[in-house]
Amino acid sequence: MTAEHPSVSVIIATHDRPQLLAKAIEAVRVQDYPGPVECVVVFDQAEPDTALARENPRRPVVVVRNDRTQGLAGARNAGAAASSGELLAFCDDDDAWLPAKLRLQAERLAATGADVVVSGIHVSYGDKTITRVPRPEDVTYAExxxxxxxxxxxxxxxxxxxxxxxxxxxxDEDIPGSYGEDYDWMLRAAAAGPIAVVAEPLVTVLWGRTSHFNRKWRTISDALQYLLRKHPAFADDPRGLARVQGQIAFAHAALGERSEARTWALRTLRGSWRERRAYLALAVSLRVLSADRVLRLAHATGRGI
Structure with a gap:
């Protein structure tokens, strides 16, 4: 490790996706970052595949079991505990990094003095690829x-x-089903200080079909309600509050809970009549549209509900 090129530990939480995992690991190992890069693979609710381990001084692969709370949150924390890098990075097991990712992001951290840096993504859904790149003003706490x-x-x-x-x-390992644990962490990161941005797409994200949360509507509703309780600042932003309430309304509509869906939809519209998720939830609850169709259309644009 040097001051110019601090050691990096990349944490990949995985569950039953061996082929995608192999691609994610390889993308980490071929990074053009000059410093040492440790890849920590955390098997969640599955037997660790120790054959993946590599004893390479510059690009080792460490395989561990999630010995904390089951789910993404516990697995990511278990990986952090088992790691040694001065910088920590996270990669989902169905995503793949571009070779310059770590080098460009480490350079941005060094240049800005920030504690956190993010980049843009290529969203891959079916035969479509959509590029999305954040700006620094997109990752403030308010935004x-x-x-x-x-x-x-x-x-x-x-x-x-x-x-x-x-x-x-x-x-946070208390979030129901670990849904939205990344959003909660990002809110806390933005509250703690500025987040730096490399305004380039440096990760290919496989969208939609492989998500562990695809169509787990009960978990999604419970987790979003937890998030609203945990972050009372949502009450000070009517648009942000309505967005989350609209997601909850849609989840209940997808579950066939028509009364709950309408209650949340009306609550959403009282805060912001422009929130489209409320109208979608009402349409699904009235069986004008199916939740699956709405979800497919959203994923096709590189977005979720």
Missing amino acids: LLRRRVMEAHPSTVVVRRAAFLGKIGLV
Whole structure:
């Protein structure tokens, strides 16, 4: 490790996606970053594949079991505990980094003095690829309350270890099903200090079909309600609050809970009549549209509900 090229630990939480995982690991190992890069693969609710381990002084691969809370949050924290890098990075097991990712992001951290840096993404959905790149003004606390800013994807995050263990904190393991744990962490990161941005797409994100949360509507509703309770600042941003309430309304509509969907939709519209998720939730609850069709159309534009 040197001051110019601090050591990096890349944490990949995985569950039952061996082929995609192999691609994610290889993309980490071929990074053109001059410093040491450790890849920590955390098997969540699955037997670790120790054959993936590599004892390479510059690009080792460490395989561990999630010995914390089951789910993404516990797995990411378990990976951080098992790692040694001065910088921590996260990569989902169905995503792949471009070769220059770590080098460009480490340079931006050094230039800005920030604790966290993100980049843009290529969203791959079926035969479509959509590029989305955040701006620095997109990843402020106020803007993140207003919208999720999906282009600042968790697989783009690099954070200083001291900040992850200190003022920002670990990933919240109490969030139901670990849904939205990355959003909660990003809100806390933005509240703790400025987030730097490399305004280039440096990660290819496989969207939609492979997501562990695809169509897990009960978990999504519970987690979003938890998020609103945890971050009372949503109450000060009517648009941000309506966005999350609209997502909850849609989740209940997808579950066939028509009364709950309409209650949340009306609550949403009282805060912001422009929030389209409320109208979609009402349409699904009235069976004018199917939740699956709405979800497919959203994914086709590189976005979610």
